[in-house]
Amino acid sequence: MSKSASRPRRPVIYDMTSDQCVWSQAGVTPPRKCHRAFDCMGCEVDAKVQERIAQGIALHKDGRAESWRQGLGRRPIEDRKCRHMLTGQVALKYCANNFDCARCEYDQMLEDTQLSLEAAAPPAEIVAGFALPDQHYFHRGHTWARVEYGGRVRVGMDDFALRLLGPPDHFDLPPLGQPIGPDDVTIRLRRDDHQAPVRSPLRGLVVAVNPRVQQDAAVANRAPFGNGWLLVVEPTHLRRDLRGLLYGPETHAWLEDEATSLTAHIAGEADYALAATGGRMVDDIYGTVEGLDWEALVGRYLLG
Numbered sequence: 001m002s003k004s005a006s007r008p009r010r011p012v013i014y015d016m017t018s019d020q021c022v023w024s025q026a027g028v029t030p031p032r033k034c035h036r037a038f039d040c041m042g043c044e045v046d047a048k049v050q051e052r053i054a055q056g057i058a059l060h061k062d063g064r065a066e067s068w069r070q071g072l073g074r075r076p077i078e079d080r081k082c083r084h085m086l087t088g089q090v091a092l093k094y095c096a097n098n099f100d101c102a103r104c105e106y107d108q109m110l111e112d113t114q115l116s117l118e119a120a121a122p123p124a125e126i127v128a129g130f131a132l133p134d135q136h137y138f139h140r141g142h143t144w145a146r147v148e149y150g151g152r153v154r155v156g157m158d159d160f161a162l163r164l165l166g167p168p169d170h171f172d173l174p175p176l177g178q179p180i181g182p183d184d185v186t187i188r189l190r191r192d193d194h195q196a197p198v199r200s201p202l203r204g205l206v207v208a209v210n211p212r213v214q215q216d217a218a219v220a221n222r223a224p225f226g227n228g229w230l231l232v233v234e235p236t237h238l239r240r241d242l243r244g245l246l247y248g249p250e251t252h253a254w255l256e257d258e259a260t261s262l263t264a265h266i267a268g269e270a271d272y273a274l275a276a277t278g279g280r281m282v283d284d285i286y287g288t289v290e291g292l293d294w295e296a297l298v299g300r301y302l303l304g
Contacts, residue, residue, distance in 0.1 A: 011242055013037045014122075014135045014146045014154075022083045023049060035239065038087050039151025041102060084110055089149050111150060119154065121226030127252055128259030129276030131159040133225050137245035138254070139201035141183075141302050144225065145245060147238070152207065156229040157189070157198060157220060160258060164297060165189060165196055166284030167218040173209040173230060180206060180233065182241050187230055189217075191286075196298045200233075202241035208232035221283065258301065265300065269293065 010033065013019065021032040022040065029049065036043050082093040083101060089110065101107045124133040137145040142161035146154045162168075172188040180186045180200045187198035210229050213220050220228035235241065246254050262285075266274045270291035274281075282288050286297065 010035045011037060011147045011238055012135050012137075012247070014148050016088055016149065020086075021045065022086055025086045034087075037147050037151040038083070038089075038149055040083065042151065082106070087149070119226050119229050121223050124159075124225065126276075126279050127255045129279065129281035130163065130255060130259065131225065132251060132255055136225065136251075137201065137242055137247050138251050139182075139199060139245055140254070140304075141199035141201075142258075143187075143198060143201045145201040145233075145242070146225075147242075151235070151238070153202060153204065153233045153235050153238070154229050155201060155231040155233055156224055157187075159224050160255065161198075161302060162221045162224050162228075163281050163283055164262070164285050164301060165191060165294075166287045167191070167221050169217060171213055171217050171220070171230060173214065174206050176206055176209065178206045180204060182244060194294045196294075196302055198302060201245055202233065202235055203237055204233040204235040206231055207234045262301070265296075266292065269296070 013034075016037075019033050021029070021034045022038070023029040023046070024032045032045070040046050077094060080095045082090070082095045084090045084107070085093045093106070097104045097106075122133040122135070124131040126132070135146065137147075138158065139145070142158045144156055144158050148154055168189045168191050170190045172190065174180065174186045178186075181203040182200060184200045184203075185197040186200045186206075189196040189198055209231055210227075212227060213230060220230070222228060259281075263274050266272050266285075266289055270289050272289045272291075274285070274289065286292055286294065
């Protein structure tokens with residue numbers, strides 16, 4: 001499959017049941033798909049529609065000019081579904097705040113929830129002995145990016161890198177508010193006297209770090225795509241940066257190539273036949289196989 005055929009045209013939002021813009025769902029505009037993971041407050045489309053409404057430009061065929069808040073507000077209470085209910089983020093919630101999301105405590109609570117410690121591990125298939133979940137974008141330096149509700153992106157290291165280097169003693173994570181860029185070394189994994197620079201998959205501002213992995217770094221190995229996440233980023237060029245990452249079927253081919261390369265590397269460096277046991281690769285390849293060079297592994301698979 002070609003790269004263009006396998007790559008989605010818009011950001012894939014993790015664990016969402018709806019991709020329709022709330023303006024469309026409220027009947028204010030024609031059908032439109034959301035491209036910002038329902039980050040309405042920073043949406044250019046939302047700003048343009050609001051500007052047209054402020055200018056009195058009709059959006060309806062019958063001449064009405066109204067916002068989606070007004071459109072929903074005219075409905076009976078049982079039809080005044082909160083935008084988070086419209087998007088499938090919550091099962092049941094009706095609006096009692098005139099759809100003024102910017103001043104809504106419930107809306108803020110959901111925003112804060114996105115930065116919480118808990119992140120359920122997604123279903124993953126095993127490819128060449130390593131876990132590979134859907135709806136994740138991958139950097140060739142073995143970090144992942146997951147676009148979540150509200151437009152933020154959760155970032156971590158993948159199963160391949162963490163099994164390759166083994167359980168870390170510590171992660172050096174960037175401070176909140178620090179700007180990061182694609183390919184920047186923003187994280188460092190430390191084990192014994194070794195360290196491994198870890199590249200960022202995209203640009204933005206760091207809005208959360210995971211204190212759980214700062215207290216127990218090995219949680220990243222136990223749940224690399226769940227509670228072992230490392231950062232949450234407010235992206236600044238989301239669609240552009242995602243185009244430079246791997247997604248979908250191309251991640252399968254890439255991971256299989258990486259596993260084949262690793263097997264050959266280990267056979268050449270340590271005269272050791274690496275093979276998955278019971279469908280999974282060993283938890284600590286570096287610690288299991290004698291004679292491996294840490295710097296060579298980091299240079300080839302995290303920085304190469």
